[in-house]
Amino acid sequence: QVQLEESGGGVVQPGKSLRLSCAASGFFFGNYGMHWVRQAPGKGLQWVAFISYDDRERYYADSVKGRVTISRDNSKNALYLEMTSLRADDTAVYYCARDGFRLTLVRGAAPFDSWGQGVLVIVSS
Amino acid sequence: DIQMTQSPSSLSASVGDRVTIACRASQGISSYLNWYQQKPGKAPKLLIYSASRLESGVPSRFSGSGSGTHFTLIISSLEPEDFADYYCQQSQSRPYSFGQGTKLEIK
Numbered sequence: 001q002v003q004l005e006e007s008g009g010g011v012v013q014p015g016k017s018l019r020l021s022c023a024a025s026g027f028f029f030g031n032y033g034m035h036w037v038r039q040a041p042g043k044g045l046q047w048v049a050f051i052s053y054d055d056r057e058r059y060y061a062d063s064v065k066g067r068v069t070i071s072r073d074n075s076k077n078a079l080y081l082e083m084t085s086l087r088a089d090d091t092a093v094y095y096c097a098r099d100g101f102r103l104t105l106v107r108g109a110a111p112f113d114s115w116g117q118g119v120l121v122i123v124s125s
Numbered sequence: 126d127i128q129m130t131q132s133p134s135s136l137s138a139s140v141g142d143r144v145t146i147a148c149r150a151s152q153g154i155s156s157y158l159n160w161y162q163q164k165p166g167k168a169p170k171l172l173i174y175s176a177s178r179l180e181s182g183v184p185s186r187f188s189g190s191g192s193g194t195h196f197t198l199i200i201s202s203l204e205p206e207d208f209a210d211y212y213c214q215q216s217q218s219r220p221y222s223f224g225q226g227t228k229l230e231i232k
Contacts, residue, residue, distance in 0.1 A: 035221070037169075045161075045169065045212055047221040061220050095168055103174050109216050111159035113180070115168035 002026045002114040004096050009119035012086055022079035022096030022116055030054075030074035033099035033107055036081050038092035039118075046092075049081065050099070050108065057108070064090075086123045093118040127151050127215050131224035137232040142203045146227045148196040148213035157217035158196045160189055163210045163226075172211075173198065205231075 008020040022034070036048040049070040050059045058070055069082040079096050100113025128151035138144050148158065156176040161169040171180045173189035176196055186201045200207055208231050213224040 044226045045163075045214070045223040047219075047223070050219070050221075059219050100171065100174065103178070103180075109157060109218075111171050111174040111180075111214070111216055112161075112169075113171050113174075115170070117168055 002098065004098065004114060004116035006094060006096055006116045006119035009094065009121045011122045011124060013125050014087060014123055016086055017082070017084045018086060018121060020081040020083070020094055020096075020119060020121070022081075024077045024079065024096075024098075027098075029072075029077040033057075033101065034070075034072060034079045035097045035099060035112055036070060036079075037095045037097055037112065037115075038090075039095070040089070040092045043092075048094070051079070052108065053099075083121075086121075088123050091121060091123045093120050126220055127154060127218060127222050129213055129215055129222050129224040131211075131213055131227050133227060134225065135228040135230065137230050138203055139232045140203050140205055144200045144203055144207075144229065146198040146211055146213075146229075148191075148198070148224050150194045150196075150215055153193045154215045154217040156192050157215055158189070158191065159214045159216060160187075160198045161212045161214065162207075163212065165209075169212065203229075 003025045005023045051070045067085045071080045095118045096116045097112035098114040101107045101110040104110045130149045158176045160173040163169040177189045211227045
């Protein structure tokens, strides 16, 4: 079955960097676009970034643009989120999620059909 | 950017009740509307996609309707496991925005 497992979270000081990873299994990773979505404590869901299945397209939310880089390694079935210049308002649980184009046959305009369990990032001095 | 607004923000209901959650988009999104359920400490789970299509394995008591700017999630008869947070999300254009969520609580 589809499995997504995030890692790399923790407590980091403001202004520092952190790299999150998402290990994928149970499906052909190289055929799917992937997203990062975050959820601040007690708050709602916020889309962060998207990378196409072939890494030709990358998109970011305005709130993280210029500070965050999404990347992938299809040979390792892995998704990454490099975060720099971290701020207190980046504190959140970060989820990786699969683009569900299998449902709509439209890449990048599909629901997020599978999610990891999430990893907590706390930005605090 | 497209803004998604859900109502109500919270809702108290009893097992067996019929529940309706509304979602409005700030501009037309055709049927690019998805619904997710999230339980405390867990990841969101896709329930409904393309406004009205039930994801595999989701009970048939869940249904969705709407197009354009107004959408509805209906739970026809609440079960104990349905008490959770619910989010709508548009996937028509980036940034992919979510509604603020509806907390469904036991009365």
